[in-house]
Amino acid sequence: MTTENQGPFAGVVTVTLEQPGRPVVVLDHELIRRLEAALLAVPRDARGLVLASASERAFVAGADLKTIQEWSDDQLHRYLAYGSKVFGMLCAMPFPTAAAINGAVLGGGMELAMHCDGLVAAPSASGKPYPVGLPEAGLSICPGWGGTNLLPARMEPGEGIRRTAEGKPMNFEEAKAAGVFDAVAASPGELLATAKGWVLSRAATLPRRDGAPLRWIGRGDRAASTLRALDGVRATLPATGSAAAVAMAVDDGLSKGWNEALRTEQRELVRLRNTNEGKAAIAAFFAKK
DSSP states (O other): OEEOOSSTTTTEEEEEEOOTTOSSOOBOHHHHHHHHHHHHHSOTTOSEEEEEESOSSEEEOOBOHHHHHHSOHHHHHHHHHHHHHHHHHHHHOSSOEEEEEOSEEETHHHHHHHTSSEEEEOOOTTSSOOEEEOOGGGGTOOOSSSHHHHGGGSSOHHHHHHHHHHTOOEEHHHHHHHTOOSEEOSSGGGHHHHHHHHHHHTGGGOOOOOSSOSSOTTSTTHHHHHHHHHHHHGGGSOSSHHHHHHHHHHHHHHHHOHHHHHHHHHHHHHHHHTSHHHHHHHHHHHHHO
């Protein structure tokens, strides 16, 4: 964690996710525990917070599938609830927050980023478009940290629901065109400055915190448009348990609220990973590595 002490970004805190020895950052229990400690240490009089990644290839490549595959139902339920609590700390900060996305942002990493008020991205250093989205349904499971209710609030809701139900991420250019990002830096080298500028520009208009992310499907007129979108795409979604879980979580978020959507996702994720389809898909993922 670093804090700008002078200059135009004075008072902005940057929390950088890092996992020494790994080529990319992967969300696991230890990283979430360290993130919690960092967020608890952020001064409440900061002017803004930027969540960044030390990896050059990815912001966060996703959640640790070994945990999802191997932990008991009770352990997994408690782990998912713990992750939600820590991610929710970003939604409670008394100043604007932004994720500085420099590379692949997938699954739990995308959900973590979307708990921030803003997503600020940059093209990759290699020039090759990187993946952005929620691939869980491709592994016959579903998001577990709010993704079903977050992605459709950042793009056309029907397309967001469909992509989540199919487990079909976008690439950087597609996400940019879809409006997923709140700002885009001209180059990787300008990403952090762009993100810091974005949080400072939002300080005067930050709404009162209520425990849910700033951008989710239950806010304002977004709820009505998402309900119409869900009704419009429901019949075209894949006939899979994952797609049904996504639709159920969207429905529950709209009718029962953010916390109920999280409970639905987490219940369904644990259930789906225990199905034959879920076990086979996750085993096949590891067999490819």
